[in-house]
Amino acid sequence: MMDWIARIGGSGLRYLGRLGQSVLFMFQMLSGAFRCLPRFSLVIQQLYAVGVLTMLIILVSGLFVGMVLGLQGYYQLVNFSAESSLGLVVALFLVRELGPVLSALLFAGRAGSALTAEIGLMKATEQLSAMEMMAVDPMQRVIGPRFVAGLIALPILAAMMSAIGVIGGYLIGYGLFGVDAGVYWSSMQAGVDLVDDVLNGVIKSIVFGFIVTWVALFEGYDALPTSEGVSRATTRTVVTSSLAILGSDFILTALMFGGL
Amino acid sequence: MTTPDNSDLFTNPMVEISEMHFAFSERPIFAGLKMAIPRGKVTVIMGPSGCGKSTLLGFIGGRLRPNKGQVFFDGERVPQKSGPPLFTMRRKMGMLFQSSALLTDLSVYENVAFPLREQTDLPEAIIRILVAMKLEMVGLRGARDLMPSELSGGMARRVALARAIVLDPEMIMYDEPFVGLDPISMGVIMKLIRELNDALGLTSIVVTHDVAEGCSIADYVYLLGEGQVAGHGTPEEMLNSEDERVRQFMNGLPDGPVGYHYPADPYLRDISTIE
Amino acid sequence: MHSKTLEIWVGFFMLLGVAAVAVLAFKVSGSAGTGGDVFRIEAKFENVGGLNEKAPVMVGGVRVGRVAEIRIDKEDYSAVVGMDIDSHYDNLPIDSGASILTAGLLGAQFVGLEPGADDIFLEQGDEIEITQSAIQLETLISQFMFSQGSDNKADSE
Structure with missing residues (x-):
């Protein structure tokens, strides 16, 4: 029994220790991010790695999500003869929730895990130490540009997902069920607000971008410098950032739409 | 312990370590380490695996800080430095890592040019010349467009060496430079260490556990053990040492002051408690 | 390259x-025109029901602005609704009426403006005098009971 309590205490302390390290890392990362901005070409390279390479999966899944929303939404709305609101339902779901959240989850799986593996490998092969010995700060040269790129890329990816999802819903609503095209778009335009819905969605995805990139870079930087350590860190990145996305989504939704 | 008559070597040493203590969490690594690295010489630091040889280079480079004691590089206190002053000091050091540590997403040329691009504003034409000169020194000018993944272990280490000397440092540290190399590559690296030291007037620190290779390039040898210097001297002095610990390591004897058995409970009690 | x-x-x-x-x-x-110029008008209601901030303000079903704030008048305890009207609707007569209406089945409430006939138009800071409060379910039922033959549909919440 005492052992059990001691184990809880021990893992609690370890967890707190890691939390403290990650916060410390965040400040170093932010300072590195500011210092890397003058050399924006480094950020552009990373934008390719985290943004362009994630774009395809985001576009394809966004289209499918929009089509599924179109199907499900239509089947429910038609019961109330409210299929004219299909555009509104699809757009609100996507812009407020699914766009930011799903793109962040996919981003964590595609780009976050790649970032962790890359940084962890650079650590395991002493590339980060070598940079330090060459009087180059890895925070500025390696971590900073990746963080800035993640922060820029995710809101763009989320916007892409919402936009293509709305088009997917249109394909189903108009193409399959014959919902009037004008009604689809006008119900959307009447009900979706630029500030309340679109902008809040963008704010969400900026927060998610911060969280995912931070978690991914920290896990990579903190990984044990062995192949096992790197693979574990990669798994932890996906698990931790997915949980953090969903948890913070709840808080953000409550703050933004719940009138808290 | 030998008391060598090499006092002229140690006037104004490049690196001086005094009474250094350090422990990784609970495990003590160094307990009162004292050491001086002579200028312009090849100093080889030997010791059994896990004795903290490579860690020692972390202290000299300022990547680690001792719990107690002082590390001087060229008369400056290393542990008290951080930020830009530390980086300025590191420009006088080059380091060759065991894994070569080439940046995997850059070509050989870009790897060697990396310190120049980061530290200087030299025009591309000059960078080109400097990189070609350093690659020629290590015999790999023809490999400049290859990626690190296309290099053999020995070639990767030579590229890393070219990168380490591209800013013309005053001192270069080699972390286990002979590990995992075939005899030819090993010979090449040994020749390069010696040649670079003499031609460029560098101070070289080589960390290794290969006694034969270490002794054949060393001007001076330190042997580490139990967190302190177990013995030091010229290679000849070390090979002919009377000291038990030095003799055991230099001759690779399985038993001696460093026991064959890991510390354990008495053997008899262990096997007699089986029921 | x-x-x-x-x-x-x-x-x-x-x-x-x-x-x-x-x-x-x-x-x-x-x-369309979000973030553009607006002017603020106010209207006092006895009861605003379920009206929310940012609800639309409509004239004949066309959106002309949005509810910017809802507060209580400290003197007579009536509800004051502040509305931001898009500035190109600068020809709403000052004797227009405001009522709180419910849109369709879903029951989101909005402010409907009924244009009057005056030559003077509503401007920044003006107050609409003629108002009709939100229809409460109880009121609705009593109205229904006293109404003769009018085909009011009772919205259920």
Whole structure:
């Protein structure tokens, strides 16, 4: 029994220790991010790695999500003869929730895990130490540009997902069920607000971008410098950032739409 | 312990370590380490695996800080430095890592040019010349467009060496430079260490556990053990040492002051408690 | 060179992102004149029911503005609704009436303006005198009971 309590205490302390390290890392990362901005070409390279390479999966899944929303939404709305609101339902779901959240989850799986593996490998092969010995700060040269790129890329990816999802819903609503095209778009335009819905969605995805990139870079930087350590860190990145996305989504939704 | 008559070597040493203590969490690594690295010489630091040889280079480079004691590089206190002053000091050091540590997403040329691009504003034409000169020194000018993944272990280490000397440092540290190399590559690296030291007037620190290779390039040898210097001297002095610990390591004897058995409970009690 | 294609791809990515944001801003949210000039008018109601801030303000079913704030008048305890009206609707007569209405089945409430006939138009800071409060279910039932033959539909919540 005492052992059990001691184990809880021990893992609690370890967890707190890691939390403290990650916060410390965040400040170093932010300072590195500011210092890397003058050399924006480094950020552009990373934008390719985290943004362009994630774009395809985001576009394809966004289209499918929009089509599924179109199907499900239509089947429910038609019961109330409210299929004219299909555009509104699809757009609100996507812009407020699914766009930011799903793109962040996919981003964590595609780009976050790649970032962790890359940084962890650079650590395991002493590339980060070598940079330090060459009087180059890895925070500025390696971590900073990746963080800035993640922060820029995710809101763009989320916007892409919402936009293509709305088009997917249109394909189903108009193409399959014959919902009037004008009604689809006008119900959307009447009900979706630029500030309340679109902008809040963008704010969400900026927060998610911060969280995912931070978690991914920290896990990579903190990984044990062995192949096992790197693979574990990669798994932890996906698990931790997915949980953090969903948890913070709840808080953000409550703050933004719940009138808290 | 030998008391060598090499006092002229140690006037104004490049690196001086005094009474250094350090422990990784609970495990003590160094307990009162004292050491001086002579200028312009090849100093080889030997010791059994896990004795903290490579860690020692972390202290000299300022990547680690001792719990107690002082590390001087060229008369400056290393542990008290951080930020830009530390980086300025590191420009006088080059380091060759065991894994070569080439940046995997850059070509050989870009790897060697990396310190120049980061530290200087030299025009591309000059960078080109400097990189070609350093690659020629290590015999790999023809490999400049290859990626690190296309290099053999020995070639990767030579590229890393070219990168380490591209800013013309005053001192270069080699972390286990002979590990995992075939005899030819090993010979090449040994020749390069010696040649670079003499031609460029560098101070070289080589960390290794290969006694034969270490002794054949060393001007001076330190042997580490139990967190302190177990013995030091010229290679000849070390090979002919009377000291038990030095003799055991230099001759690779399985038993001696460093026991064959890991510390354990008495053997008899262990096997007699089986029921 | 390699970095050239990379830059082209990143440029393409950014352009596509801008296009996506444009779709969201214009096609999805139809943000005509959002953030443009507005003027504030007020109206006092006995009861605002379920009216929310940011609810639309409509004239004949056309959106002309939105509810900016709802507060209590400290003297007579009536509810004061502040509305931001888009500035190009600068010809609403000062004797217009305001009522709180319910849209369709879903029951989101909005402010409906009934234009009057005066030559003087509503301007910044003006107050609408003629108002009709939100219809409460109880009121609705009693109205229904006393109404003769009018085919009111009772909305249930």
